[in-house]
Amino acid sequence: MIAFEREGSGQALLVVHGLGGNRDSFDPIAGSLATRRELIRIDLPGHGRSPAEPGSDSFAGLADRLERFLADEGLAGVDMVGSSLGARLVLEMARRGKSGHVVALDPGGFWEGWERTFFASTIGASIRLLRLLRPALRRLALNPVSRSLLLAQLSARPWALDGETIAKELESYVATPGFDALTADLASGPSQRGPAAASSGRIVIGWGRHDRLCLSRQAKRAIAQFPSATLHWFEHSGHFPIWDEPQETVDLILASTG
Numbered sequence: 001m002i003a004f005e006r007e008g009s010g011q012a013l014l015v016v017h018g019l020g021g022n023r024d025s026f027d028p029i030a031g032s033l034a035t036r037r038e039l040i041r042i043d044l045p046g047h048g049r050s051p052a053e054p055g056s057d058s059f060a061g062l063a064d065r066l067e068r069f070l071a072d073e074g075l076a077g078v079d080m081v082g083s084s085l086g087a088r089l090v091l092e093m094a095r096r097g098k099s100g101h102v103v104a105l106d107p108g109g110f111w112e113g114w115e116r117t118f119f120a121s122t123i124g125a126s127i128r129l130l131r132l133l134r135p136a137l138r139r140l141a142l143n144p145v146s147r148s149l150l151l152a153q154l155s156a157r158p159w160a161l162d163g164e165t166i167a168k169e170l171e172s173y174v175a176t177p178g179f180d181a182l183t184a185d186l187a188s189g190p191s192q193r194g195p196a197a198a199s200s201g202r203i204v205i206g207w208g209r210h211d212r213l214c215l216s217r218q219a220k221r222a223i224a225q226f227p228s229a230t231l232h233w234f235e236h237s238g239h240f241p242i243w244d245e246p247q248e249t250v251d252l253i254l255a256s257t258g
Helices: 023-034 059-072 085-095 114-132 134-142 144-150 163-175 179-188 216-225 246-257
Strands: 004-008 011-016 037-042 079-083 102-105 203-208 230-234
Touching: 004 023, 011 023, 011 085, 011 246, 023 037, 023 163, 023 246, 059 085, 059 179, 079 085, 079 246, 085 102, 085 203, 102 246, 114 134, 114 163, 114 179, 134 144, 134 163, 144 163, 203 216, 203 246, 216 230, 230 246
Parallel strands: 011 037, 011 079, 079 102, 102 203, 203 230
Antiparallel strands: 004 037
């Protein structure tokens, strides 16, 4: 079962969080989006309030489950926004012809060679550290100095972020039981491929200029796989434009999916 909630009014917009996150990962921009769109916020299997299912520790399994969810809920062709792993998933739905317009924010799946090891080793070290610090995570997230140290790889301006938002996100990471297995699958699995033909909906790929997880050099590979897509650079953002450039992210989503 995929847990989800709806809020707002207007044309439906499905939002898909990243590895270890949950529907609350979109809190920094959900209020602004919900004034114009009906948001459908999901917890991927094994994340948040959705129980793990067979295959939920692999990208292919999550993609197949998301496709079934779209069919079950009558959402085939819905506009979609994804972040990180979620961004790759919405691109995969576009590749399969199951989406409307798509905005993919710093998608994974376009790494090559040593970048795969870099992704797995750095994110693996980070989650091990967070688990060790779990009893103190909230306190550390609320402090600008310790928050900056914890988020150096993920944010261009971690000291400026809302501590409560970050505390919830980090706590979600350590509470996700399949984090390690899914990380290993993402690092060793096939790269993301694009559609054989141009998508019927618009595809916009947003990338943080200072992304230190999915390196900005990977953006050109994403566009090579999705040649009909438009690339948008977030000049002052790291891996999560939702955190670093929330208003620019909202403006991009509304302009691209309207």
